[in-house]
Structures are given as C-alpha cells and as structure tokens.
Amino acid sequence: MSSLRGRLSLGVLGVVAALALVAVPAQASLHPFVGTLASQTLLNDACGLTVGPEGLIYVSDYQNDRVVTFNDGGGFVGAIPTARTENSTCALAVDSGGHIYADYFRGPVEVFGTGTGVIDAERSTGVAVDPGTDDLYVTHGDQISAYEAPVLPGDTPTTIGAGALGDAYAAAVSGFAATSGYLYVGDAADDTVKVFDPATDTDDPIATIDGAETPLGEFRDLTDTALAVDDSNGHLFVLDNLQPGFVEPLAAVYEFDEAGNYLGQLLRKIVHGGPSGLAVNNSIDSETGKTRGTIYVTSGNEVRVLPGNPPGEEGSQIYSFCAAGACSVSPSHPLELVKSGSGAGVVTSFLPGAIGATLPGLECGTICATEFDQGTLVTLIATPRPHSAFTGWSVAGQPAACPGTGNCKVTVNAATEVTANFTAIPQQTLSVAKTGSGQGTITSSPAGIECGTVCAAPYDRGSTVALVAEAVPGSEFTGWSGACSGVGICKVNLAGDQSVGAEFRAISRLVPVERDSGKRTLAISVTGDGAGTITSDPAGIECGTPCSGAYAPGTRVTLTAKADSESRFLGFSGCDSSTASTCTLTLSSSRTVGASFAEYQPLELAGLSLNGAKAALSVVVPAKGTLSAKARQLAPSSVKAKKASTLTLPLSLNKAARKALARKGKLEVKVKLTFKPSNGDPAVTLEKTITFRKKGGR
Secondary structure, eight states: OTTOOOOOOHHHHHHHHTGGGOOOOOOOOSSOEEEESOSSSOOSSEEEEEEOTTSOEEEEEGGGTEEEEEOTTSOEEEEEEOSOSSSOEEEEEEOTTOOEEEEETTSOEEEESSSOEEEEOSOOOEEEEOTTTOOEEEEOBSOEEEEOSSOOTTOOOEEESTTTOSSEEEEEEOOSGGGTTOEEEEETTTTEEEEEOTTTOSSSOSEEEOOTTSTTSSOOOOTTOOEEEETTTTEEEEEEESSTTOSSOOEEEEEEOTTSOEEEESOTTSOOSOOOOEEEOOOBOTTTOSBOOOEEEEOBTOOEEOTTSOTTOEEOOEEEEOOTTTSOOOOEEEEEEEEESSSOEEEEEEEEOTTSOEEEEEEETTOOEEEEETTEEEEEEEEEOTTEEEEEEEETTBTTSSOSSSOEEEEESSOEEEEEEEEEOOEEEEEEEEESSSOEEEEEESSOOEETTBOEEEEETTOEEEEEEEEOTTEEEEEEEETOOSSSOEEEEOSSOEEEEEEEEEOOOOOOSSTTTTOEEEEEEEESSSOEEEEEESSSOEESSSEEEEEOTTEEEEEEEEEOTTEEEEEEESOSEEOSSEEEEEESSOEEEEEEEEEOOOOEEEEEEEETTEEEEEEEESSSEEEEEEOTTBOOEEEEESSSEEEEEEEEBOHHHHHHHHHHSEEEEEEEEEEEETTSOOOEEEEEEEEEEOOSOO
C-alpha cells in the first residue's frame, strides 16, 4: 500500500521492541472518573464506540439496531439506523471525511456516510482507521485486512499479520508523531497485544505487549477486547475481561505509554457489565488548540435505570474519564504485600465497587504491590498452596490490625506494608504392603497411593487418609493389618509415618453350597466406599456385602445393581457381558463377580445470571473433569475443571431459540448438565430448567 509510509526512527523502534523487559510499578489512575455521558438516552447494549475528528461520539446501540451520536458534552445529536437487524453493529471507526465503518458483530463491515455498502464481507471482529491516512484495518481472527484510502465497496485488501495472529479482536492505529501509523491488535489466542508497523513489515509484529506489569501479571482475556490510542502522547489503552464466561463480567482498562510500559488503570469502580467499547477523544479543542483527550468506556451488556428516566426504563452507560493532566488526581498510596515463612501461598485483594461488585486489585503470586486511592478499604485473602498452612497477618505500624487467620481488612491512608505468613506442613509417609496369594488394588483419598504401582506417598502431618481395597476376579480381600484392621475402609491419621498391610487371597475353588447337589456357586465380591444392593434373576442373590448363591449348571444369571441414595454404582467385573447396571453370565462352573459402589458426589448449582438470550450458570463440580450443557435450544457449551471447584458455564440460545424468545418474550429451556471426571469415573448429570426472558444482551 503506497500510503503506508515509514514513520518511526530506529531509536524509538528499539525502545518499543524491548517493552516486555521493562518493569514499571503499578500507579494510581492518571484519569479520574468524570461521570456518565449519555444519562438521558436509552442505549440497549452499547457494544462499541469511536470519536470522529470533529469531536462527535458514535455509539453502537446494538439491541436497537442503530448508531447513536453525541457531542463532546454528552448531548444527543442523532441516530443512524443500521441495515441489518439479526446481528447489529458493534465495533466502529470514523475517518476524516465522516465515513462510519461498522463491524456487524461476527459479520461483515459496512460503511455509512456519503457512500453506503459492504467493504469487507468476511467474519470480522474489529475495525480501525489510521488518523493520518484514512486507511482502514479489519481484524479477521488470524489476520488483518488493510484497505487503502479512499476506501470503497469492492476494494481488494492487502493482508497484515498472517501467521503471527491466532485470534485477533479489535484494532487501533496511533496518530502520535513517534509511533504514527502503528497498528495495535488484541490477540485472544495468547492474550497479548501485537504491535505492527505496516510500513516496514506486513507479516511480523515489531513488539508484543503481554500485560506482565498489570496488577494480575497478565491480560486475563482479550476476547472481544477494545483498544484506543491517545494521539497527544501515544498512550495505548487496553480493555481486559477479568471474568471470562460471565454475562456481565468485571473488566479493567489498562494504560501503557508509547514504548509499551505499563502506567496504571482507570478507576477500578467503573469496570462492571462487560465493557465492550473504548475510545479516546483525539479531536482538537478550538479554544485551546489542544487534543481533548477524554476517555470513554461503554458498560456493554449491563443495563441500569439512568438518572432522569422512570423505573423500568434501563439503558447502557458511557463512562467518561479525564484527559491526562486535565483533572486533579486523588492522592494514592502503595500497598505492599510481603510473604514470609517456610510455606507457600497466594494473596489476593478485593475492594467494594461503586455499584456493589467486588473488584480485583492485587494478586501476590505474580504482583506483590500496587497503589490504591487514599481511604480505600482493601480486603486481603490468603490461600495456602498444598502442603502449606496460612498462620497469620501482620501490618507494619498497626500491631492490632488483622488478628488471626481470617481475611485482613486494611484502610490505605498512607504507604502500607502487610505481611502474610505461610508455614510448610511437615510431611509423613503412609506405606502399604500387599500380601497373600491373591491380587487387588489399593487406592487412597486424598490421592497419592495407587497400589498397583505406587504403594507409598507423603501427606500433611495430622491429616486422615482413607484406603480402599478392591480384589480382582478370582481373588478376595481378607483384611488389613498394621494401622488398620477388618475389611472395610481403612482410615489412618498421620501423626507420624504409618504402615498398613493388605492381604488378598486367591479363590482356587469355590465350595458348593450343597456338596452333593451338583450346583454351581456364584459369589459376589462388593468393594468401594459406597453402598447398594445386588439382586439376581433367577432369584438367589440379594445383598450389599460379599455373598453367594447356588444355581444348576448352565443357568444364565442376570445380576442388577442399585446404588443407595448417597452412592453410585461404578460397575461389574467378571461378567460374560454387562451394561451400566447389569451383569449377565452362564454358570458352566462356579464363578466370582466383582461389584463396586462409590460415594456419590453430585453436582451443585451455585448461581445463575441471565441477560436476554445468554446466561451464566455457576456449578460446583467434585473433581477434575469437563462440565457440559446440552439442550435443543442451546448452542454447545463446555468448560474444563482442573480440580474440585466452582465453574462458570456460559449458555447461549441458538438462532431458532433467539427468534422464539423475541416472539414470545420468554422461553423455558430444560438444560441437562453432564460432568465427566478425568479419572474415568462415570459421568454425573443434573437437569435444570432455565427461563430466558427478552432483554438486552448479544
């Protein structure tokens, strides 16, 4: 593209390329919150926004299928209806001639203004205009399409970043002299911002911003991100989703200087509702001759009753923040977290949001210091790592603050240092020795022993470990020795090292019930920490513990397992054929069948958030595995758990269901939740009926 000229000296390029190596302490916001811009105009899902060179503010009013314009004072100017209603506009860009480029959410890019038409027909995720040349950039997942000005429908683009991008969302172009024409692209594949100079290299980025100096030590999620550049100083603003999968997530807007160094973030209280629009007013104030520099952020999916509107009339909001140096910055003070002791752990901080949310401010682990506005009440939460214990706080100069091991609440009125002490828990070894002529396995809870192969493991001193013995077909478990006795579950308290023996005996020949009858014996070996009943057809067996029955030679027997209410059946072994709950075999000779029950660990619902055709379901899962949701009206959805935890599962109505919701106003969907443990245990299911109601939300 002939108009993509060289714009940067080698000296500045060297600074930008090294940006990932620069460490800058977190600072307080350089842009105090001013207020809500569009307080009298209803916006239903303000998906994106941009500011034109004349200072007009353009906002995508997604659910109302229009682009709304305001002046720089927040006054309503007008509305432009969009051409498509199934999937409306989201990202916006405006060139010097007043042409509005609109990205239809996951669809084409069209231009409004003096000419109207499709510029880019592919699935697009963002648009940006070079303020110096009016060249247009459109992000497409693994590449960027670049259109040379003047941009017209039917133009053929060149490609930027092919092979360097994984999942591009949003773009911004710098108009600052030292970085003029630099193209910034959010890449959700690795959650970084890639920096391109199209004048020198259309394939590879000249730098990558990874968010390492932000309070969380990384960008959390750049899917549907938004980027903006302040042309007065070259500063880059990045919107980061802190709660992926939530309908109305918390988010943060981070600021970086022209060399990619982290400077701080916008006030933490204005980060709720899935912000999806971000822009800097780079227009020139005719009275001062300076760039206005005001920053705007939309509240995205979140809708609220706005001042001046009656209850029930809700709308998205546009928050405005001062340009750098244009407003006084409230005093702030550093909060430093020091970890001490022989153990390991993580400390996180939360503070009350202006709209009732809890917002992250510090996570230590990765970042152990940040700044808060004077008077901020911060709650610190300590979470020990495995084999460590949290033993208490201390606050420098405040000996009575934060007693005990609960959450520490401290008000930041000056530089504050808090120490969190983690102590390593001594480890004790539990050893298992298998004896006898038979075979079987020993497993432990908590995990560690699977014997089999691993017959000893370390555990925290004072913890209790449960051992379960399971014989293989042809063997039986005859009992514990050492720290346990009997044949049930062995529970060992590890005040010190402990040893346990487990004996298995081979069943060489089953003694017939009636020695002279010629009958065959069917023996049932029941194992596991659950409970249930095994019955037979023909009759003869009905038990929940090891038992047997006698049958004529050649009898075909079907066994059926039924778990008790707080258990689940894991399966049979030693059958000719089996299903999930039955076992079938023919008794040409005496035989032994194994049956195993486990304690039932059900799914638990922890919460539900609804917004129109989307929902977020919080579910407590019992172990590592995959949670999925299925319903005729839903798009497929699944999420993985690394351990027993509370997962957030996003749900979205499919196209047909969205139309039904729009027509009826509400829609009941019966959702089947399935959790598949990674260890091969049977899946756990739960059904939940969710009522979707027509409301804002993409």
